[in-house]
Amino acid sequence: MVFKKMLGAFGVGGPSVDTVLSNPNTRPGLMLGGQVNLTGGSHDVEIDHITVGLVTRAEIDGAEEEYDALVEFHRVQVAGGLHLREGQQLSLPLQVAMPWETPVTDLYGQHLHGMTMGLRTEVAIRGAVDKGDLDPVYVHPLPVQERILEAFGRLGFGFKGADLERGHISGLHQSLPFYQEVEYYAAPQYAHTVNEVELTFVANEHGVDVVLEFDKRGGMFTSGHDSYGRYHAAHADADRVDWAAQVDGWVREALDGYQSLHAGHGYAPPAQGYGTPGYPPPPPGYGQPGYGHAGHGHPGGHYKEEHHERHGGPGMGAVAAGVVGGAALGFAGGMVADEVFDSFGDEEGGDEEA
Structure with missing residues (x-):
């Protein structure tokens, strides 16, 4: 002070x-x-x-x-x-x-x-x-987190807000008693299917797990529901990947995968991720039907479980250097000084x- x-x-x-x-x-x-x-x-x-x-x-x-x-x-x-x-x-x-x-x-x-x-x-x-x-x-944000956040803005998602939820995400190792949710309004190209998207990062020294939760629109004869996708991004790939294309692929895969999974179809692994250079080996069950899509609601594998109960890393570099304007990345009106x-x-x- x-x-x-x-x-x-x-x-x-x-x-x-x-x-x-x-x-x-x-x-x-x-x-x-x-x-x-x-x-x-x-x-x-x-x-x-x-x-x-x-x-x-x-x-x-x-x-x-x-x-x-x-x-x-x-x-x-x-x-x-x-x-x-x-x-x-x-x-x-x-x-x-x-x-x-x-x-x-x-x-x-x-x-x-x-x-x-x-x-x-x-x-x-x-x-x-x-x-x-x-x-x-x-x-x-870490460089790879920053690139992913940039990608959401470039794809047209509008920042709504952010908060911390007390609890843990099923299937991921967490050391903290909460996780962060970054909330977006759906980009126009997905708006016919999705109302909002919540983005969660769970980082470690190797990279970040990315959890996406979608509030899906209901049809004429069906109610809306949530669907989920989980992916991995390595720190080393922050500047090696076309993140706008990657995030677009994640979003479409998660939305299509939910319907395919319940129609009895298999799950196709993402184009970039486990098994490619810079990523760790795939976890057990990867590539099998249902991996990365946990269904919706409780019970039945909702990713987020509510509970009541390392060192080094990338250098700071140009932290907070406004290379790209927040308004261009979907953050207009959602960030305050x-x-x-x-x-x-x-x-x-x-x-x-x-």
């Missing part, structure tokens, strides 16, 4: 904390660096530990309705067992490895509406914990879900 925040839990004359990030712009898989600056108060104190945690907002299914809650999803200890003297100033380095599954909050220098992300500093003095500082973090932390309200000092 730009000011030192007094640690209110320790009363007047207590120490203050000011966390400064070297660069609040980052990507999944990168290190977020900075320092925690402590200033002693009017008396000596013993600090049990100082930790920082990544926090965001996620949608949670309650007993009666859905609600948003502040969720801490990654925590790192900065220091422990410190003696802070009266008036003493300490500067402690911090490094946070951004999880590969960290959701995207920004694209082309604009904030992705519906997303919030912050780094919260906690100071514990003799067992009393004070959430003393909250700093915004701006997460930009507002103050990200307005949506946190007064909860930064309250409880969170671990």
Whole structure:
């Protein structure tokens, strides 16, 4: 923050904390660096530990309705067992490895509406914990994620919004307790079949799994339903693939595959993916009827299961360099350059879900 925040839990004359990030712009898989600056108060104190945690907002299914809650999803200890003297100033380095599954909050220098992300500093003095500082973090997409998002815009999909859903996606390994949904209005060439599309990335050090969920239109004698597709994209292929053509193929395959699957036809693997250079070996069942299409509704293999309960990576490069305008990629009207932390309200000092 730009000011030192007094640690209110320790009363007047207590120490203050000011966390400064070297660069609040980052990507999944990168290190977020900075320092925690402590200033002693009017008396000596013993600090049990100082930790920082990544926090965001996620949608949670309650007993009666859905609600948003502040969720801490990654925590790192900065220091422990410190003696802070009266008036003493300490500067402690911090490094946070951004999880590969960290959701995207920004694209082309604009904030992705519906997303919030912050780094919260906690100071514990003799067992009393004070959430003393909250700093915004701006997460930009990995190169392959960026190319896929670009492709949706180039194909004419219109950005609707983004949010985080508490839960897990069936059949995929997730380390975080939520997944991000990027929602689009259907492009004109698919509008006769689809109302909306939801895009989810689940990334790791090798690439990203791409999950597409389609809200399909109903016919004269049939009701609408959801259909699904799941694909893989390698980090190494970010600049090797015609992503507009690839995404168009994914969309058409997922929509056609649902009907073919239920008509008793086999499943055709995508033109680019498992088994081609730069991709890992195919998982069990790949190429068999039903792989990548989980049907619709509950039960019966819906991809998204609600639950209540790594390091390195590509360099930042030209993060947030507006090489391609957001309006041309379907993001006009859906992205805002507002103050990200307005949506946190007064909860930064309250409880969170671990």
